Amino acid sequence: MAEWGQGYDRWHMGRGMMGDWGMGWFGEIFMIIFWILIIIGVIFLIRWLIHSTRRDSDFWHKGPSSAMDILKERYARGEIDKQEFEEKKKDLT
Numbered sequence: 001m002a003e004w005g006q007g008y009d010r011w012h013m014g015r016g017m018m019g020d021w022g023m024g025w026f027g028e029i030f031m032i033i034f035w036i037l038i039i040i041g042v043i044f045l046i047r048w049l050i051h052s053t054r055r056d057s058d059f060w061h062k063g064p065s066s067a068m069d070i071l072k073e074r075y076a077r078g079e080i081d082k083q084e085f086e087e088k089k090k091d092l093t
Contacts, residue, residue, distance in 0.1 A: 067092055068089070068092055068093075071085065071088050071089060071092065
């Protein structure tokens with residue numbers, strides 16, 4: 001039991017668990033970093049959820065297709081034959 005008259009400092013029962021030392025500015029920095037990481041995590045979670053629920057996920061990965069890419073896709077699908085492909089390729093280049 002604490003002695004009467006000795007004051008708080010002798011028995012470390014004063015203003016903080018660590019006798020006024022506490023975590024100091026380290027605690028403040030770590031708390032700021034903690035909340036920044038939480039906010040960044042929430043942002044990435046929201047972006048991931050939006051991306052995963054989109055029907056057309058290629059929207060995020062590819063820009064608009066070039067004319068040559070469209071021509072190659074049409075040839076690969078068999079919509080045009082080799083002669084037509086070569087003619088259109090020549091026109092584009």
